Amino acid sequence: MPLYESQSIKIYNSLNGEKQDFEPIIPGYVGMYVCGPTVYSNVHLGNVRTFMSFDIIYRYLKHLEYKVRYVRNITDAGHLENDADEGEDRIAKKARLEAIEPMEVVQRYTVDFHNILNTFNFLPPSIEPTATGHIIEQIEIIKNIIDNGFAYKVNGSVYFDVLKYNESKSYGILSKRKVEDLIHNTRALDGQSDKKNPQDFALWKKAEPQHIMRWPSPWSDGFPGWHLECTAMSTKYLGEQFDIHGGGMDLKFPHHECEIAQAEATNDKAPVNYWMHANMLIMNGKKMAKSTGNYILPNEIFSGDNPHITKAYLPSVARFFMLQAHYRSILDFTNNGLLASEKGYFRLMDAINLMDNLKTSSTSSVDIQNWRQKCYDAMNDDFNTPVLIANLFDGAKFINQIKDGSATITHEDLDLLKSTITTFTFDILGLKNSDKEVVGSDKLSSAVEILINLRKEARVNKDFALSDKIRDELAEAGIQLQDGKDGTTFTTN
Numbered sequence: 001m002p003l004y005e006s007q008s009i010k011i012y013n014s015l016n017g018e019k020q021d022f023e024p025i026i027p028g029y030v031g032m033y034v035c036g037p038t039v040y041s042n043v044h045l046g047n048v049r050t051f052m053s054f055d056i057i058y059r060y061l062k063h064l065e066y067k068v069r070y071v072r073n074i075t076d077a078g079h080l081e082n083d084a085d086e087g088e089d090r091i092a093k094k095a096r097l098e099a100i101e102p103m104e105v106v107q108r109y110t111v112d113f114h115n116i117l118n119t120f121n122f123l124p125p126s127i128e129p130t131a132t133g134h135i136i137e138q139i140e141i142i143k144n145i146i147d148n149g150f151a152y153k154v155n156g157s158v159y160f161d162v163l164k165y166n167e168s169k170s171y172g173i174l175s176k177r178k179v180e181d182l183i184h185n186t187r188a189l190d191g192q193s194d195k196k197n198p199q200d201f202a203l204w205k206k207a208e209p210q211h212i213m214r215w216p217s218p219w220s221d222g223f224p225g226w227h228l229e230c231t232a233m234s235t236k237y238l239g240e241q242f243d244i245h246g247g248g249m250d251l252k253f254p255h256h257e258c259e260i261a262q263a264e265a266t267n268d269k270a271p272v273n274y275w276m277h278a279n280m281l282i283m284n285g286k287k288m289a290k291s292t293g294n295y296i297l298p299n300e301i302f303s304g305d306n307p308h309i310t311k312a313y314l315p316s317v318a319r320f321f322m323l324q325a326h327y328r329s330i331l332d333f334t335n336n337g338l339l340a341s342e343k344g345y346f347r348l349m350d351a352i353n354l355m356d357n358l359k360t361s362s363t364s365s366v367d368i369q370n371w372r373q374k375c376y377d378a379m380n381d382d383f384n385t386p387v388l389i390a391n392l393f394d395g396a397k398f399i400n401q402i403k404d405g406s407a408t409i410t411h412e413d414l415d416l417l418k419s420t421i422t423t424f425t426f427d428i429l430g431l432k433n434s435d436k437e438v439v440g441s442d443k444l445s446s447a448v449e450i451l452i453n454l455r456k457e458a459r460v461n462k463d464f465a466l467s468d469k470i471r472d473e474l475a476e477a478g479i480q481l482q483d484g485k486d487g488t489t490f491t492t493n
Ligand code: AMP
Pocket: 035, 036, 037, 038, 039, 045, 046, 047, 048, 049, 050, 247, 248, 249, 250, 251, 279, 280, 281, 282, 287, 288, 289
């Protein structure tokens, strides 16, 4: 019997604001789509937080033995500045500033995205499609929406007719906005006058002569609107109706609202059963964002090279920090928060690394079965990682009590304790054990780790001349070692 039959999940559905029993369309199979990054700059830690929330969900669904098809796209065209229907394409703008091809921008930041996610130990999605790889599919959807009477053509562009759609459907169903209230931003932006109503949104835009990212279509040489790609790719790989659609809270409106409208206008069906939105990472009381300069890059966390932090942190520590908040809560990024998470992470690892040397008894004084189910209950309750982590700390406490003789455990229970704590810590939360974790992902980091370990050995042997020599010569080479309570880390300059 697959695990999902004995563990039933509840998911908070943004569509109705309720926690609902999760029932996939096809029993045993899950289709999940998550909006991916716009690859015009390095991902910041806020972006990582959203993708991490869905990495955990993916890991847990897989653990429950669902067959999951997880689609996370790459936005490599169509996302304009300010999320609006006017202005420059973000990727084309970067290409212009750096005097390189747009696809060079896409390549550079896609590689960066993958490197960062790898360092954080993410599982790759099942499919990672790109917007530019699905222009034909997007054009087909526009044709259908026009045929169904929900879009109109003006001067080579095509717009979605929100008022027409709202006569028979419900625009605002997800974001709970009223169409009448949406007549905001009536500023006469370039080309805005093409729209019948300001709340209409672009499905296809005719390219201005200077716009280099362009494709032929029945209406003009141009490019698709930003919202359309996700409708095209989710429908293609998951079907007209699928189980879970995710993204950051800031995508709920207009992006996801428009996705629903496009899909309904094409197929006359609600595309998604469970809409999930991850909350924001904030810093200095404001949303972490590239555009305002209020952000921290993952590599700065691994090197310690940022004024907001006092030292370098392991990727697993940053991961642990983010998972100590529930995905629907706002999380405030602070150095103190990271320091506390670092302590907690090493406390858990120390306990896990003690497990192989525990003595067993003929009776158990701890109820491992009950504790194990509490770990599942936490994840079954809308993927509550902070409650899970509190339970894992209870597991760590058992281990320490068994070690110091204040608790007993049978051989059988110890096996269950071991398998449960390692499964939840490593497979589901995706943490790496501290002894396997290397700062950064490059060869330099591995080499420095070797020297740190040699220095540790020298100190154990009371060869302080050698240990100081290692530290001083590394410093001369621009690598500073920092001895902390939880071991030695390094920064480079
Ligand atoms: P973008 O590349 O701007 O499309 O963003 C990629 C993902 O990161 C989207 O799902 C956003 O919702 C998410 N995101 C952006 N800023 C933050 C933040 N400060 N905290 C959490 N998620 C964010």
